[in-house]
Amino acid sequence: MTDTFSFQLHATDGAARTGLISTPRGEIRTPAFMPVGTAATVKGMYPEQVRATGADVLLGNTYHLMLRPGAERVAELGGLHRFMNWERPILTDSGGFQVMSLSGLRKLDESGVTFRSHVDGAMHEMSPERSVEIQGLLGADIQMQLDECVRLPCTDEEAERAMRLSLRWAERSKRAFEAQPKGRALFGIVQGGAVPRLRVASAQGLADLDFPGYSIGGLAVGEPQEVMLAMIETVEPHLPAAKPRYLMGVGTPDDLVEAVSRGIDMFDCVMPTRSGRHALAFTRFGKINLKNARHQNDPRPLDETSDCPALRDYSRAYLHHLIRCEEMLGSMLLTWANLHYYQDLMRGMRAAIAAGTFADFKAATKEGWAQGDIPARP
Amino acid sequence: MTDTFSFQLHATDGAARTGLISTPRGEIRTPAFMPVGTAATVKGMYPEQVRATGADVLLGNTYHLMLRPGAERVAELGGLHRFMNWERPILTDSGGFQVMSLSGLRKLDESGVTFRSHVDGAMHEMSPERSVEIQGLLGADIQMQLDECVRLPCTDEEAERAMRLSLRWAERSKRAFEAQPKGRALFGIVQGGAVPRLRVASAQGLADLDFPGYSIGGLAVGEPQEVMLAMIETVEPHLPAAKPRYLMGVGTPDDLVEAVSRGIDMFDCVMPTRSGRHALAFTRFGKINLKNARHQNDPRPLDETSDCPALRDYSRAYLHHLIRCEEMLGSMLLTWANLHYYQDLMRGMRAAIAAGTFADFKAATKEGWAQGDIPARP
Numbered sequence: 001m002t003d004t005f006s007f008q009l010h011a012t013d014g015a016a017r018t019g020l021i022s023t024p025r026g027e028i029r030t031p032a033f034m035p036v037g038t039a040a041t042v043k044g045m046y047p048e049q050v051r052a053t054g055a056d057v058l059l060g061n062t063y064h065l066m067l068r069p070g071a072e073r074v075a076e077l078g079g080l081h082r083f084m085n086w087e088r089p090i091l092t093d094s095g096g097f098q099v100m101s102l103s104g105l106r107k108l109d110e111s112g113v114t115f116r117s118h119v120d121g122a123m124h125e126m127s128p129e130r131s132v133e134i135q136g137l138l139g140a141d142i143q144m145q146l147d148e149c150v151r152l153p154c155t156d157e158e159a160e161r162a163m164r165l166s167l168r169w170a171e172r173s174k175r176a177f178e179a180q181p182k183g184r185a186l187f188g189i190v191q192g193g194a195v196p197r198l199r200v201a202s203a204q205g206l207a208d209l210d211f212p213g214y215s216i217g218g219l220a221v222g223e224p225q226e227v228m229l230a231m232i233e234t235v236e237p238h239l240p241a242a243k244p245r246y247l248m249g250v251g252t253p254d255d256l257v258e259a260v261s262r263g264i265d266m267f268d269c270v271m272p273t274r275s276g277r278h279a280l281a282f283t284r285f286g287k288i289n290l291k292n293a294r295h296q297n298d299p300r301p302l303d304e305t306s307d308c309p310a311l312r313d314y315s316r317a318y319l320h321h322l323i324r325c326e327e328m329l330g331s332m333l334l335t336w337a338n339l340h341y342y343q344d345l346m347r348g349m350r351a352a353i354a355a356g357t358f359a360d361f362k363a364a365t366k367e368g369w370a371q372g373d374i375p376a377r378p
Numbered sequence: 379m380t381d382t383f384s385f386q387l388h389a390t391d392g393a394a395r396t397g398l399i400s401t402p403r404g405e406i407r408t409p410a411f412m413p414v415g416t417a418a419t420v421k422g423m424y425p426e427q428v429r430a431t432g433a434d435v436l437l438g439n440t441y442h443l444m445l446r447p448g449a450e451r452v453a454e455l456g457g458l459h460r461f462m463n464w465e466r467p468i469l470t471d472s473g474g475f476q477v478m479s480l481s482g483l484r485k486l487d488e489s490g491v492t493f494r495s496h497v498d499g500a501m502h503e504m505s506p507e508r509s510v511e512i513q514g515l516l517g518a519d520i521q522m523q524l525d526e527c528v529r530l531p532c533t534d535e536e537a538e539r540a541m542r543l544s545l546r547w548a549e550r551s552k553r554a555f556e557a558q559p560k561g562r563a564l565f566g567i568v569q570g571g572a573v574p575r576l577r578v579a580s581a582q583g584l585a586d587l588d589f590p591g592y593s594i595g596g597l598a599v600g601e602p603q604e605v606m607l608a609m610i611e612t613v614e615p616h617l618p619a620a621k622p623r624y625l626m627g628v629g630t631p632d633d634l635v636e637a638v639s640r641g642i643d644m645f646d647c648v649m650p651t652r653s654g655r656h657a658l659a660f661t662r663f664g665k666i667n668l669k670n671a672r673h674q675n676d677p678r679p680l681d682e683t684s685d686c687p688a689l690r691d692y693s694r695a696y697l698h699h700l701i702r703c704e705e706m707l708g709s710m711l712l713t714w715a716n717l718h719y720y721q722d723l724m725r726g727m728r729a730a731i732a733a734g735t736f737a738d739f740k741a742a743t744k745e746g747w748a749q750g751d752i753p754a755r756p
């Protein structure tokens with residue numbers, strides 16, 4: 001174990017990279033997918049199960065946790081790790097994205113944002129300093145600067161104003177973060193909408209501030225995949241190669257493969273968990289909607305070759321039945337299956353990059369998805 | 379493994395008994411508590427987890443399973459055990475109780491009942507023969523005769539009419555059951571409302587038919603505990619001592635202890651699972667309502683001495699938080715904790731009966747419940 005935060009690049013294959021983030025709470029193999037534990041729980045999963053899928057790190061949402069149960073309460077109870085019974089690394093977002101998407105936003109100015117809780121309507125203030133303070137109270141190993149994430153599409157002027165504000169907030173966040181124990185890391189967040197010159201300016205501005213890691217924010221907010229990928233390609237050369245790069249809120253399995261091949265090291269997304277609760281399974285053969293009545297007599301499991309019980313030990317007929325009856329076990333099994341598949345994909349990408357066979361892996365993976373669900377027995 | 383159904387009494391202590399039911403699918407240690415798997419799932423639990431709590435046998439509800447996914451479909455898919463990934467014994471009820479409590483009951487006569495599904499309004503017929511046929515299609519190891527369960531209170535005439543009908547249905551069920559593979563068992567069900575002479579007549583009539591086990595039905599339907607216990611005491615001497623006795627739909631931890639001390643061997647109840655989904659935990663120190671705000675800063679687990687992760691590894695503050703946020707994990711953990719506690723109680727009773735110390739065990743257990751929840755730190 002280390003008492004500092006560090007990143008080692010182990011291998012590259014084209015722009016794709018594999019490496020290891022070391023933190024006092026454990027190591028994170030990259031490229032890494034972080035399951036989302038919004039309210040101090042990955043919905044429908046026991047923490048030891050999440051770990052067993054291969055997750056090295058979870059994401060917690062500052063906005064949700066500051067409202068319930070409250071950052072000071074979590075701190076009194078020994079921090080987020082103990083609270084949720086997850087002793088490995090936790091990354092928290094700044095809360096900014098959800099302040100802007102979930103709450104009744106009241107006022108945004110240079111100092112920060114004032115917003116109304118979507119839970120009980122109470123007013124809260126969030127500044128770069130308060131966001132970092134909350135993340136510190138939670139005890140997050142990797143923290144995010146407060147930023148302003150504009151909706152796409154937007155005018156260039158609007159994207160630039162938000163990007164410049166985010167840069168100034170990056171500096172304030174970094175200063176506030178200095179009060180925290182060693183071994184934690186604060187990442188800066190690249191903004192700039194879909195405007196290449198703004199993205200470059202943002203990345204350069206942040207690199208000048210010398211963060212231990214860089215996030216790319218403001219993507220995966222509804223724009224086409226090619227816009228997202230173009231922005232990654234634009235930003236990548238301006239991010240220090242020796243530091244991890246985190247693409248926030250992404251994505252589909254295809255997004256992950258495409259972003260890794262463009263040099264991204266870290267991801268988080270609610271897709272595997274949320275889809276699992278909505279009857280959708282991600283597998284080697286693409287997406288399978290278990291709500292569909294065609295599964296009702298199908299004795300095959302989702303993937304009989306898998307070592308995950310959720311994929312291997314339950315028939316499609318049974319999963320369909322659970323979903324039809326709105327049984328919790330349906331959501332539990334499909335969430336488990338999806339998180340397992342996502343981690344399997346990350347494992348596969350890491351191994352392929354290390355072996356210098358990433359292009360082959362990518363092609364074979366896409367071929368599997370295109371092949372589609374195995375037809376039912378005649 | 380055996381290829382027949384049998385019951386061995388190992389020890390008695392007063393009227394309390396401990397023994398072993400052997401079936402081709404595994405052994406059932408008695409007294410046994412059977413978790414309820416209504417729709418082919420114990421709500422919120424993986425089957426291997428249910429087993430790990432100490433459950434030897436599950437209960438499936440014929441009424442629910444005949445409607446969804448349908449008995450013929452389950453049979454085509456290899457039977458209920460394979461369908462729900464539970465290879466150990468399964469007991470099914472006859473469907474009669476839920477036909478009468480959940481469905482739009484249309485007609486009951488000598489031949490059987492016609493009812494309207496609560497799911498889709500479709501009409502279904504249920505006779506003693508069809509109930510046994512469905513339970514056979516499901517592949518249940520222990521099956522129940524169709525009976526008529528009257529609501530309490532009712533007139534003696536009504537209780538007698540239903541009891542006599544149930545006796546005639548017992549005979550028809552037994553005849554229909556002869557078509558099934560060896561190694562399965564059909565239990566007769568004692569009825570007779572709260573009228574001792576009717577209960578005795580029912581028990582004697584069933585004993586004359588020589589079933590491999592006897593259920594006591596029509597109790598735990600809202601009557602005071604003393605009425606239920608009095609009926610058990612009335613019936614017990616008339617049930618063959620060499621056969622298992624199953625008290626249907628019971629009950630609270632206190633009901634279990636009191637019924638075991640009166641000679642009952644088997645139980646099922648939704649209480650531990652349903653209560654778990656409603657924030658109520660059963661523990662050595664009685665019931666704990668985790669919804670209560672007094673838990674919000676309480677770092678103590680439900681029972682730090684337990685070997686069940688749900689009881690040991692999560693603080694009351696965290697459980698309270700999960701419930702407040704309506705997170706699935708709250709229901710999952712409390713269901714797990716409750717099933718573990720119920721099985722712990724059964725283990726304790728079996729050991730105490732074997733050791734001849736059941737009275738002491740009962741007194742100590744009740745003392746724990748009376749002691750109440752440990753006070754929070756000052």
